[in-house]
Amino acid sequence: MKQYEYMAKGILAQYGIPIAPGQLVESPDAAAEAVRDLGPVALKAQVLVGGRGKAGGIQFAQTPQEGAHVAQHMLGMLLKGYRVEKLYAEQKLPIEKELYISVTTDRNAKKPLVMASSAGGVEIEDVSDDQIVKRHVDPAIGVLPYFGREMAQALGLHDVVFKEFSELVVKLYRIYREKDAELVEINPLAVVDGHLIAADARLNIDDSALYRHQDVARVDEGSDLEQKVHEIGLAYVELDGDIAVMANGAGMAMATLDAIQYFGGRPANFLDAGGGASVEPTAEALGVLVTMKPKAILVNIFGGITRCDDVAQAILQVRNTVGIPVPLVVRLVGTNEKEGVALLNEAGIQAYSDMAEAAERAVGLAKEAL
Amino acid sequence: MAILLTHQDRVIVQGITGNQGRFHTRQMLAYGTPVVGGVSPTKGGSNVEGVPVFDSVKEAVENTGATASIVFVPAPFAKDAAFEAMENGVRLIVMIPEHIPVQDSIDIVNRAKTTGSTIIGPNTFGVISPHERSKMGIMPNHIYQPGPVGVVARSGTLSYEIAFSLSQSDLGQTTVVGMGGDPVAGQTFITILEQFRHDPATQCVVMVGEIGGSAEEEAAEYLSVLGKPVVAYLAGRAAPAGKRMGHAGAIIERGKGTLESKEKALKAHGAEVVTMPWQVADAVRSALAR
Incomplete structure (x- = not known):
């Protein structure tokens, strides 16, 4: 779960990392007010996507009138596909130098990774490797002050900035651990009047650990429909095609999308009904697909723990209640296959046993519906 | 023959009195797995499917000589369960739960380097060795058969699909690992x-x-050392960047983790990469014939 910049900065501040004075702004009037309070400001679009500066998501205002004018223009604008609903008005910083620092999880090393660079202010992917200092952390030991000092040294820092940077590494690692972060990043980490200050911040929290962070603000960046399905506890991603898909298990669901594309169709969504789902959640998931008004629906089930007769019953339940007004293709094999197929056949629904055939059929039906 | 799990392994089930623990203990016994005990704090002295239940892993190991454990406890308790197993000398630990916090997984897998335990998972369907008639996991019993093919997968149901298609083509498996x-x-x-x-x-x-x-890219480098033919199928061709496709780990982030990069690396190192799951069995048959 990503946090907005202003939320991430709130957490940095809790850990004693310096941030500039700022205010959350949701109207032109509030922007004018912010300039009166703070003096010249940067108005920063609060969107969950990197590279917003280049896309016009950071603008400056010297006077309250200018603040209102700029906010009027920015609020509601579309930035890299994200609607701007909030701005963060932050005191304008006379930045002398821009550094980079992050703590993240290295999936291959299975350890935390601290990365820092004296070439901050651009996306770290665009910085050449020889300008990045990388160090893994032994999770049993954590980050002690010497670790921070060694990184500061490797970056060639001196004096006050050396000391502040060393301490910041320790604090940032504490945030990573204590807040179950997938990523905590300060970019740029600015030098202002000879001191370090977090000019921007990214914080992504591990979804699986949210239960132990009741104090962290909840942000669901999904579309309305995605949020609705997430609430029933299913993994769901909206895509731009017209064939709705339900499968059991994340891998199978991905493979089903691939199969639709393979036969020249376009999947409308990713939906994992679970590796061992029973009748109710399966029916609920299928109900959601019907509301999307797709050109066809493909249900692809390999019954391992999932029982085919449960799936068949879920399908019939949805058909008999809300109805399924679009072509439905069902592929059903595995545990209790005979019972499941019999249930569907009785209701006049054909069941495929071959995944390829079923996917091809669904693509064909969607094309006929054009 | 098999890897990781043989019939010599004596298995305990942590969280045996829960719904999942109970159900899969029955399935594992039915398959032939030597399940010798279960652990469920405060339920010691009872039994599940005829398997004795203990209050702690320590007690279970002392009484049964267990060498392996399968963990079914809810995700928030999984770190505790894994450490309990590791500290009591359990050699093989299969972690079934989904949604274990990544920080907990980091602690578990790093500790395992010291204790020498082998951790499978978390968020896995487990491991099954058809020759040995032994499984530790939640996979269906009937889709596997003994044979010469090793299968390693990230995803459960997708691996079932592929193992079943192999079995139907009379291409059995040594071990299937999630x-x-x-x-x-x-x-x-x-x-x-x-x-x-x-x-x-x-x-x-x-x-x-x-x-x-980048696990597939890293693995590609190893294929020349492996010295055995590899058939790879990767899912997620149609997945958009920046979206988590069900699995916590299935996400293209900042341009990393794309299917193209994985397929390219595997092909460059001699793997036969197929585009669809139903093409795996034929590719395996050709590879074995060469």
Whole structure:
């Protein structure tokens, strides 16, 4: 779960990392007010996507009138596909130098990774490797002050900035651990009047650990429909095609999308009904697909723990209640296959046993519906 | 022959009195797994499916000589369960739960380096060795058969699909292993391939991968050492960047973890990469014939 910049900065501040004075702004009037309070400001679009500066998501205002004018223009604008609903008005910083620092999880090393660079202010992917200092952390030991000092040294820092940077590494690692972060990043980490200050911040929290962070603000960046399905506890991603898909298990669901594309169709969504789902959640998931008004629906089930007769019953339940007004293709094999197929056949629904055939059929039906 | 799990392993079930623990204990016993005990704090002295239940792993190991444990406790308690197993000398630990916090997984897999335990998962369907008639996991019993193919997968149902199609083509399996769908897991493709390399019964390996991370790219480098034919199928061609496709680990982030990069690396190192799951069996048959 990503946090907005202003939320991430709130957490940095809790850990004693310096941030500039700022205010959350949701109207032109509030922007004018912010300039009166703070003096010249940067108005920063609060969107969950990197590279917003280049896309016009950071603008400056010297006077309250200018603040209102700029906010009027920015609020509601579309930035890299994200609607701007909030701005963060932050005191304008006379930045002398821009550094980079992050703590993240290295999936291959299975350890935390601290990365820092004296070439901050651009996306770290665009910085050449020889300008990045990388160090893994032994999770049993954590980050002690010497670790921070060694990184500061490797970056060639001196004096006050050396000391502040060393301490910041320790604090940032504490945030990573204590807040179950997938990523905590300060970019740029600015030098202002000879001191370090977090000019921007990214914080992504591990979804699986949210239960132990009741104090962290909840942000669901999904579309309305995605949020609705997430609430029933299913993994769901909206895509731009017209064939709705339900499968059991994340891998199978991905493979089903691939199969639709393979036969020249376009999947409308990713939906994992679970590796061992029973009748109710399966029916609920299928109900959601019907509301999307797709050109066809493909249900692809390999019954391992999932029982085919449960799936068949879920399908019939949805058909008999809300109805399924679009072509439905069902592929059903595995545990209790005979019972499941019999249930569907009785209701006049054909069941495929071959995944390829079923996917091809669904693509064909969607094309006929054009 | 098999890797990781043989019929010598004596298995305990942590969380045996829960719904999942109970159900899968029955399935594992039915398959032939020597399940010798269960652990459920405060339920010691009872039994599940005829298997004695203990209050702690320590007690279970002392009384049964258990060498392996399968963990079914809810995710928030999984770190505790894994450490309890590791500190009591359990050699093989299969972590079934999904949604274990990544920080907990980091602690578990790093500790395992010291204790010498082998962690499978988390968020895995487990491991099954058809020759040995032993399984530790939640996979259906009837879709496997003994044979020369090793399978290593990130995803459960997708691996079932592929194992079943192999069995139907009379291409049985030595061992089928699930690495799990989480970003941090006990095993990588490489550690499993190393095991298959040393198993004389395994003549061909099937890798079932997906978008996210770079485990497939890393594994590609190892294929020349493996010295056995590899057939790979990867899921997620149609997945958009920046979206988590069900598995916590299945996400293309900041341009990393794309299917193209994985397929390219595997092909460059001699793997036969197929585009669809139903093409795996034919590719394995050709590889074995060569």
